[in-house]
Amino acid sequence: MEPDGDASSSTPLKAEGLYWQDCGLVLQAEDTVYRLSRDFLASHSPVFRDMLLIPTPADAETFDGCPLVRLTDSAKDITRFFNALVRYDYFPPHPIPVSFPVVASVLRMSDKYGVDGLRARALAHLSEVHPTTLADFRALPPGLTEHLLIDGLYQARAEVVKLARQLSIDWLLPVAFYRLCQLNPHPHMFTSDITLEDKERWLTGLRLLEGKENNKMIDFLWTPRVIDGCTSRSKCSEERLACRKEAEGWGIIGHKTGGRQLPLDLWDNGDWARLGVCGNCLATMTAEHSTCMQALWDRLPAIFDLPSWGALEARKANMMKQCQLHDYE
Numbered sequence: 231m232e233p234d235g236d237a238s239s240s241t242p243l244k245a246e247g248l249y250w251q252d253c254g255l256v257l258q259a260e261d262t263v264y265r266l267s268r269d270f271l272a273s274h275s276p277v278f279r280d281m282l283l284i285p286t287p288a289d290a291e292t293f294d295g296c297p298l299v300r301l302t303d304s305a306k307d308i309t310r311f312f313n314a315l316v317r318y319d320y321f322p323p324h325p326i327p328v329s330f331p332v333v334a335s336v337l338r339m340s341d342k343y344g345v346d347g348l349r350a351r352a353l354a355h356l357s358e359v360h361p362t363t364l365a366d367f368r369a370l371p372p373g374l375t376e377h378l379l380i381d382g383l384y385q386a387r388a389e390v391v392k393l394a395r396q397l398s399i400d401w402l403l404p405v406a407f408y409r410l411c412q413l414n415p416h417p418h419m420f421t422s423d424i425t426l427e428d429k430e431r432w433l434t435g436l437r438l439l440e441g442k443e444n445n446k447m448i449d450f451l452w453t454p455r456v457i458d459g460c461t462s463r464s465k466c467s468e469e470r471l472a473c474r475k476e477a478e479g480w481g482i483i484g485h486k487t488g489g490r491q492l493p494l495d496l497w498d499n500g501d502w503a504r505l506g507v508c509g510n511c512l513a514t515m516t517a518e519h520s521t522c523m524q525a526l527w528d529r530l531p532a533i534f535d536l537p538s539w540g541a542l543e544a545r546k547a548n549m550m551k552q553c554q555l556h557d558y559e
């Protein structure tokens with residue numbers, strides 16, 4: 231057992247690669263110290279600039295002969311943030327993959343310390359995988375989001391909701407909640423630390439998606455009963471009815487339904503090949519399915535009691551404008 235003692239008297243750890251002997255400012259986050267250039271930090275962050283403008287009192291704390299600034303952030307967040315600031319290849323722009331924990335730390339810290347360029351870059355990483363249009367959502371290649379979900383699927387999905395709430399990045403929420411609903415909620419609902427209101431959104435949304443919305447979505451298989459211009463009525467009817475019956479077994483979370491769980495995943499473009507219907511039926515059904523998908527997408531924010539896509543997109547445009555990259559001459 232370690233003897234009880236004053237935590238501040240234990241020797242802090244010098245951050246690997248972020249403790250530079252030729253720099254004159256030491257910063258401490260938890261038990262880690264960083265030695266960086268005061269002017270470098272001030273030139274990138276208006277918050278550090280203001281903080282460092284305050285004259286150092288004669289009896290100020292020092293470390294290694296340098297003035298010491300104590301930060302209230304976690305060492306993990308600060309290490310990732312300083313790495314993103316000083317190493318040009320540590321936090322590359324989209325589409326180069328970056329893990330979610332790094333994006334989250336950089337976003338939290340660049341928001342707090344006003345480093346707009348990094349903030350814009352982190353927002354772009356998250357926005358790309360949480361689209362606000364159906365076309366962009368369907369264009370996401372399978373597996374693309376995996377690099378952003380590296381810390382374990384469920385935990386990272388809930389973390390996106392938490393982060394979006396902390397920093398008011400509301401336009402991420404419809405897709406973030408939809409992704410939460412793709413998981414079986416039972417093992418996670420009680421241990422998750424998202425707010426009670428958001429747990430209600432999650433459960434209410436899941437109930438709607440699994441029930442009413444899934445039923446609406448599979449309607450295209452059997453509505454209308456007879457399609458105008460059908461050239462093979464009995465065969466087409468038989469095919470469509472068989473598929474409609476099979477579809478009743480889809481959409482139950484936790485059952486082995488081959489990933490067919492929620493309305494946006496129930497039917498994909500590859501599935502048309504399994505329907506042996508005539509050309510006219512196929513065209514009508516394809517159009518009907520597109521209409522159903524778009525209508526569902528339009529309702530998605532309301533399903534989770536969130537503002538409309540229009541309102542969310544306006545907030546996105548506004549936030550992105552606020553953190554436009556500076557023009558350097």
Ligand SMILES: [Zn+2]
Nearest residue numbers: 460466508511
């Ligand atoms: Zn037909």
